[in-house]
Amino acid sequence: QVQLVESGGGLVQPGExxxxxxxxxxxxxxxxAMGWYRQAPGKQRELVAHITSGGITKYTDSVKGRxxxxxxxxxNTVYLQMNSLKPEDxxxxxxxxALDYKGYWGxxxxxxxxx
Numbered sequence: 001q002v003q004l005v006e007s008g009g010g011l012v013q014p015g016e017x018x019x020x021x022x023x024x025x026x027x028x029x030x031x032x033a034m035g036w037y038r039q040a041p042g043k044q045r046e047l048v049a050h051i052t053s054g055g056i057t058k059y060t061d062s063v064k065g066r067x068x069x070x071x072x073x074x075x076n077t078v079y080l081q082m083n084s085l086k087p088e089d090x091x092x093x094x095x096x097x098a099l100d101y102k103g104y105w106g107x108x109x110x111x112x113x114x115x
Contacts, residue, residue: 001027002025002097002099002104003025003026003104004023004096004104004106004107005022005023005106006093006094006107006108006109007021008020008109009109009110010112011112012085012112013113013115014086014115016085016113017081017082017083017084018082018085018111019082020036020079020082020095021078021079022034022036022077022106023075023076024076024077024078024097025076028076030100031098031099032053032098033050033051034071034095034098035047035050035069035095036050036069036080036094037094038089038091038093039094040090040091045094046060047060048060048063048080049063050069051069051070051078055071063082066082066083066085067082067083068080087113087114087115088113089111089113090113091111092108093108094108
């Protein structure tokens with residue numbers, strides 16, 4: 001079993017930054033990738049970014065150049081640095097951990113970007 005604990009969400013104005021954190025615990029050694037999804041009101045949940053066990057990163061087009069995913073192996077933690085935030089980034093952000101044929105989800109953290 002894998003447990004994921006998220007933190008760092010909040011309310012910010014357009015152009016500001018937030019850093020989300022997701023700490024993994026439990027049976028973490030078989031994790032193939034970790035990342036972030038988000039779901040805005042009335043929209044499908046979408047993949048924002050992920051990082052594989054080999055350090056390869058991917059981003060959805062709308063956040064490229066603004067968001068950076070990274071990891072701290074010593075802390076078993078993945079981060080999402082979100083810069084130049086826009087109102088359309090408003091969503092609940094969910095951390096996930098992907099194992100072979102199985103995945104785990106965090107509880108979600110609200111990010112609101114509004115003036």
